[in-house]
Amino acid sequence: MPMAVGVIETLGFPAILAAADAMVKSAEVTIVYNDKAESGRFVVAVRGQVSEVNRSVEAGIIAGEETYGGEVITHYIVPNPPENVESVLPIHFTEKTEPFRIF
Structure with missing residues (x-):
């Protein structure tokens, strides 16, 4: 089954919280990474x-933009990332995320 990774970067924590919530509620995805970027920017990857x-990224963008004071800075989707990308970047399923993985 073809897998993808989707990333959203927002300005401010409330916007990333709303985006992440919308992302997992709107589609069968698993959050594999979240962190602070810099200067009040936050990132979430599914x-x-x-x-x-x-579908998940679309919902996350809408939710992030609708959050009071929220701003979606950028977003990106990578369909079928190659193994070398998965081994270098923090986008793979981990022991921590595995219980929430949707098959």
């Missing part, structure tokens, strides 16, 4: 089937 990640 994994799942390509169609699910597309």
Whole structure:
């Protein structure tokens, strides 16, 4: 099954919280990474089937933008990332995220 990774970066924590919430509620995806970027920017990454990640990122963008004071700075979807990308970047399923993985 083709897997993808979708990433959203926002300005401010409330916007990333709303985006992450919308992402997992709107599609069958798993959050695999979240962290502070810099200067009040936050990042969340999800994994799942390509169609699910597309739907998830769309919902996350809307939720992040609708948050009071929230701003979605950038977003990106990578369908079928190669193994070398998965081994270097923090986008793979880990022991911590595995219980929430949707097959």
